[in-house]
Amino acid sequence: MLHASTFQPKGYTMIHASLAVMALALLPMPSWAEFYVRGTSRPIIGVLAQEIPKAELLRYPDKSSYIPASYVKAIESSGARVVPIFIRRSQEYYERILKSVNGMVFPGGAVKFEDPNGYAAAGRMILNIVQQLQDSGVNFPILGVCQGYELLMYLTSNSTAEEDILVKCNSSNEALPLMFKVGYHQSRLYRFASKEIVEILMTQPVTSNHHGYCVTEDMLKFHKLEKVWRVLSTNKDMDGLEFISSSEQFQRPIVGVQFHPEKNMFEWNPKQANPHSRKAILSARHFYDWLVMESRANDQTFSSEQEEDNNLIYNYCPVFTGRKGGYDEQVYIF
Numbered sequence: 259m260l261h262a263s264t265f266q267p268k269g270y271t272m273i274h275a276s277l278a279v280m281a282l283a284l285l286p287m288p289s290w291a292e293f294y295v296r297g298t299s300r301p302i303i304g305v306l307a308q309e310i311p312k313a314e315l316l317r318y319p320d321k322s323s324y325i326p327a328s329y330v331k332a333i334e335s336s337g338a339r340v341v342p343i344f345i346r347r348s349q350e351y352y353e354r355i356l357k358s359v360n361g362m363v364f365p366g367g368a369v370k371f372e373d374p375n376g377y378a379a380a381g382r383m384i385l386n387i388v389q390q391l392q393d394s395g396v397n398f399p400i401l402g403v404c405q406g407y408e409l410l411m412y413l414t415s416n417s418t419a420e421e422d423i424l425v426k427c428n429s430s431n432e433a434l435p436l437m438f439k440v441g442y443h444q445s446r447l448y449r450f451a452s453k454e455i456v457e458i459l460m461t462q463p464v465t466s467n468h469h470g471y472c473v474t475e476d477m478l479k480f481h482k483l484e485k486v487w488r489v490l491s492t493n494k495d496m497d498g499l500e501f502i503s504s505s506e507q508f509q510r511p512i513v514g515v516q517f518h519p520e521k522n523m524f525e526w527n528p529k530q531a532n533p534h535s536r537k538a539i540l541s542a543r544h545f546y547d548w549l550v551m552e553s554r555a556n557d558q559t560f561s562s563e564q565e566e567d568n569n570l571i572y573n574y575c576p577v578f579t580g581r582k583g584g585y586d587e588q589v590y591i592f
Contacts (some may be wrong), residue, residue: 364406407514
């Protein structure tokens with residue numbers, strides 16, 4: 259049987275984790291309800307599509323992009339609806355959609371950021387529009403997951419090539435606890451996390467890691483982003499390289515996690531290290547709960563019920579790729 263210590267990074271012991279949890283217990287923990295003035299009780303989250311991998315194009319010759327269904331399910335489980343946001347669209351399209359939804363997810367995957375018309379190009383337009391909304395007073399959150407987190411770092415560093423900001427990592431299929439940084443409990447992302455969730459994340463191998471690239475604190479400093487991004491936790495890959503596993507922007511509700519919280523609940527490939535225990539699922543839910551609660555703080559909406567209905571993910575049917583279908587078990591294909 260594997261124990262939590264089996265997955266603990268070098269230099270990070272259960273004693274360290276226990277002391278940190280004891281310290282956390284002494285802190286008053288406010289609730290989300292005490293902090294936010296509700297803007298909407300019907301939040302809608304946009305999820306950015308990405309290019310279909312070349313290996314899959316023969317199976318779907320008339321399609322060009324997709325969204326893993328696990329992101330849709332995770333958002334819906336936290337109390338919001340989903341609108342797919344497509345790649346290769348105009349500035350006007352992104353402006354209209356982003357002024358109609360309440361939050362955004364940049365999902366994981368394996369695309370090349372240099373594609374001038376793909377995922378990263380759409381992400382750049384989206385981030386610029388969202389920052390304008392935020393500057394105007396709209397509390398519009400973004401959650402970047404794995405590749406989505408890497409995209410946020412790529413965009414905020416003004417990189418023109420992935421290797422400018424990303425470092426090769428060997429964490430392609432492992433479950434890890436988080437190594438929290440000092441002061442993490444005062445962050446936007448973790449300040450409302452329950453003591454149980456924090457203790458699980460800190461001591462149990464519950465975060466699902468599937469990445470061959472990552473961002474390090476040295477790279478963050480090299481790009482002079484340490485005053486833009488606050489590092490909340492780190493991990494070490496299979497070769498001992500320490501990478502950033504969760505961070506947030508200091509001045510904006512923009513968060514990135516290198517792991518996949520949605521996989522704990524909705525990805526069942528037995529060859530993937532996706533923890534499915536009660537504690538793993540409880541802790542994973544926190545990240546999409548955070549996104550949805552932040553999105554409730556703005557009251558943006560579509561201009562009509564019909565326009566809203568026309569844009570919802572309900573207009574599309576997910577495709578089951580099969581047990582051997584690859585990285586995602588179920589996808590929406592566009």
